[in-house]
Amino acid sequence: MGYIEDLNEVIQIQRFQTELRKAFSERNQIKSLSKEIGENIEYYSKEFKEKTEEYTILQLWTIFERYLLELTYEYIHGEKEASKMSRMITEKMIEKIERWPIGELLDLYKTIIDSNTVGMIKQIKRYRDWLVHKNTKKGSPGKISYEDTYIFLSDFLNFISADLNR
Amino acid sequence: MVAELKPIGLDIIGAHGRVDLGTHYENRKFLYFKDGGPVITTKIEGQKKEHKIFTGIEEDGWYWVESITLKKAYKVNREVFSSLLEEVTSKWVI
Numbered sequence: 001m002g003y004i005e006d007l008n009e010v011i012q013i014q015r016f017q018t019e020l021r022k023a024f025s026e027r028n029q030i031k032s033l034s035k036e037i038g039e040n041i042e043y044y045s046k047e048f049k050e051k052t053e054e055y056t057i058l059q060l061w062t063i064f065e066r067y068l069l070e071l072t073y074e075y076i077h078g079e080k081e082a083s084k085m086s087r088m089i090t091e092k093m094i095e096k097i098e099r100w101p102i103g104e105l106l107d108l109y110k111t112i113i114d115s116n117t118v119g120m121i122k123q124i125k126r127y128r129d130w131l132v133h134k135n136t137k138k139g140s141p142g143k144i145s146y147e148d149t150y151i152f153l154s155d156f157l158n159f160i161s162a163d164l165n166r
Numbered sequence: 167m168v169a170e171l172k173p174i175g176l177d178i179i180g181a182h183g184r185v186d187l188g189t190h191y192e193n194r195k196f197l198y199f200k201d202g203g204p205v206i207t208t209k210i211e212g213q214k215k216e217h218k219i220f221t222g223i224e225e226d227g228w229y230w231v232e233s234i235t236l237k238k239a240y241k242v243n244r245e246v247f248s249s250l251l252e253e254v255t256s257k258w259v260i
Contacts (some may be wrong), residue, residue, distance in 0.1 A: 011234065025191060042190040049191070114207035114214075118254070123179045144179040145195050146232045151179060152204075155219060159208055166210070 003157050007060060011150055014056045021045065027109035054131050056146040061128040064153040065102060071160045072097060072105065112163050113156070119154055125148055169255050180204045180219070185228070187250055194250045196228045196242055203229075203239065 025045075067086050076090050077098075097105065102125060106118050126141040144152075173194075174184040183198035203223035205216045220239040223229060229239040230246060240246050 021191065046190040049193075095240075112209055114209065117206045120179060120204070127179065140177075141185070142179045143175040147195070147231065148180055148197075150238060151219060155206055155217075159206060159207055161215075163208075163210065164256050 003063060003070075006067075007154050010056055010059045010145075012054060015145060017052045018049075021048065036076050044142055057124075057128060057144070057149050058131060060146065060149050060153055061124065064157065067157055067159075068102075068105065069098060071157065071164065072108075073117060074164050081113065083166045109160065113159055117156065124152060149163060169251060187247070188254045192254045194230060194254055195231055198227070199229050199239065201225050205231045235253075 075092055076093055082090065103122060106121055106125075110118050123142050124144055127144055130138070130141050169187060169189050172186045172188070174195075176183045176185045177245060179196065180237065181197040181199055181204070183195045186193045199220070201224065203216050203218060203220045206210060207214055207216050216250055220229075220237045220240040222241070225241075228242040230242055230250060232238045232240060
């Protein structure tokens with residue numbers, strides 16, 4: 001299962017962006033980009049940093065959702081010598097699961113992971129949704145950094161993966 | 167201004183507060199954890215087992231997490247604060 005590699009790649013891209021900003025700044029090159037940017041370096045640098053961190057959280061969540069589904073399919077595909085009928089039912093179930101709200105899928109995992117942890121993953125989803133829409137009427141949910149998003153999402157998948165491999 | 171300490175909030179997922187130390191270009195995140203820090207509890211075959219997410223959290227306080235792979239948290243003291251302040255300020259030539 002390549003979720004660790006995929007999640008790591010997102011983190012590496014975020015680090016690359018940080019290093020790129022450093023290199024630009026150290027060489028004093030940002031000022032020469034344009035008059036508008038040159039006169040507002042601090043503003044654009046801060047905005048750039050915040051936006052790239054937000055995009056990182058969105059990317060991490062997308063990978064998490066994809067692998068959560070993949071791991072869930074592994075539970076369904078347990079029977080190797082399945083009949084034709086059984087395989088057909090399995091395929092139909094997989095098709096339906098893809099359309100489930102992610103919250104319902106996460107709730108299933110309360111069987112093996114405590115509800116507080118599942119709740120924490122749902123909070124990350126709410127924050128991810130808020131980053132997408134930024135609906136000020138709804139107010140900001142609990143915040144999380146991209147580093148902690150990586151840690152909590154990868155640990156969650158690790159526990160599911162370990163349960164499958166028992 | 168060398169750097170600023172910016173309160174991010176109390177409503178932080180997995181922690182009880184966050185303050186960032188940084189400049190416009192780079193920052194370090196301080197998180198307030200209760201003793202032990204966040205845990206994931208698994209329920210395999212009826213047996214509950216607690217897994218600490220971070221190591222190094224032995225009392226309530228402000229911590230800085232060094233890396234996302236090692237997940238080692240350091241309690242913020244004068245030494246940790248000074249070295250992080252140097253990290254966020256010394257690399258930038260504006």
